[in-house]
Amino acid sequence: MTFKNFPMVPRVVYGRGSFDQLQEILIPKRTQNDAPFVYLVDDFFEGREAFLKRIPLEENDMLIFVSANEEPKTQQVDTLRDKILADSTVFIAGIIGIGGGTILDLAKAVALMLTNPGSSADYQGWDLIKNPAVYHVGIPTISGTGAEVSRTAVLTGPAKKLGLNSDYTTFDQVILDPELTTTVPKDQWFYTGMDCYIHCIESLNGTYINAFSQSYGEKAYDLCQEVFLKDILSPEEAQNKLMMASWHGGMSIAYSQVGVAHAMSYGLSYLLGTKHGVGNCIVFDHLQEFYPKGVAEFKEMVRRHGVAIPKGLCKDLTDEQFDVMIDVALSLEPLWENACGEDWKKVITRKKLRTLYQKM
The missing domain is CATH 1.20.1090.10 (Dehydroquinate synthase-like - alpha domain)
Structure with missing residues (x-):
């Protein structure tokens, strides 16, 4: 009998205010000069300067606000991937998703599609991903979806709604800061x-x-x-x-x-x-x-x-x-x-x- 050998998030920080440890966590991952981190952030936080100042942006990092009004789509993942590659001529150090389940699933999917060819729709299913994702971090700002810990990135594609289920989908690092959920309606x-x-x-x-x-x-x-x-x-x-x-x-x-x-x-x-x-x-x-x-x-x-x-x-x-x-x-x-x-x-x-x- 064969038992599932599934991946778990290897590193997790928990605690009120732990979001402020993000810079400390990312510094060792900036292994190549000028390699940017890409922040995918729920557009709920756009214009909220007090929060945005806490994001440890370096000179070449990208901050992309993403709407969570609709469920994440394969086309959206592919577009984000193409935008990131078009805006950067260097190695991507990693993807950081900050938001609810929609943003976290997008972050996982984009991290995968930076290293796997074709469209994300090609990988909707179980264990179709062949190459490890770039380093990716999940920071939930609402609780319940479990996207921060799951091995799937659920996407709506042209023919179906199904996740990118793979051992490479799981986040490399998660920050669980309950304070970030204070503003949830x-x-x-x-x-x-x-x-x-x-x-x-x-x-x-x-x-x-x-x-x-x-x-x-x-x-x-x-x-x-x-x-x-x-x-x-x-x-x-x-x-x-x-x-x-x-x-x-x-x-x-x-x-x-x-x-x-x-x-x-x-x-x-x-x-x-x-x-x-x-x-x-x-x-x-x-x-x-x-x-x-x-x-x-x-x-x-x-x-x-x-x-x-x-x-x-x-x-x-x-x-x-x-x-x-x-x-x-x-x-x-x-x-x-x-x-x-x-x-x-x-x-x-x-x-x-x-x-x-x-x-x-």
Whole structure:
């Protein structure tokens, strides 16, 4: 029997204010004269001078603001890669992603595409990347996606939404500074936090579950319960715990898999551009059949925090549009096998998926 030999982030700094150690971390990596670092930063921070002054820019470094309003796309990755290469005639020292899951996935993907030929769409799948990425650092400014720890960079391509899943995708360095999440709007905080919660539910209830995944998943689940179901935490404690829940939730699915909510939300995202965390919530709200306890608890979290889950997204879709979403969802076979077992195709039919989508 062959067991997965998956990569973990080799270096991580955790602590409130730890972002200010970035310069110290990068200095040893500036091994060639004038080799620039490229900072991909959520454009939420554009014009926020107090924060921008903390970024240790050297003379030749590049600072590129990126919108996180849409899910990351293969074309966007290729365009960023081409811009970086066009603006620099020297070796790229590394990529630093500062933002939420969208920016972190873009940073991982761009780092890979600086060393692998062709389009990022060519590498959507499992273990298609052949060459190691350039040095890359992830600095999350919102908690929940697990993108800071995962071996995938999820991208929407011309034909599908699927990650660049490889041993080379994982960040070389991560900085976990809960202070950076202070400015996150409440709805976004909730939707992204629920991404982590749903990671836990799908991992812990999946057929791929094992002691490794379970140990991380249970811890992440407990932390999510503290953050979203208890009122005893200070804002700082909640930020600290949710950042660690995100890390542990990402680790849990690294050695197992997600399930129904993620598979179906990929369909929503591909067709309608629905943001990942929001899409997961829209789908999970209707999955009592698969995760009865988790969905009941999720509904209580929604009630407690007064967040409105969008409804009616699919009410005016055509047959062709439903088919597109269903095709995307069904293409994610490992997720369905984890959720329903080896015989998942007997349970998950096109008719069943359409019925579920029609409720959303």
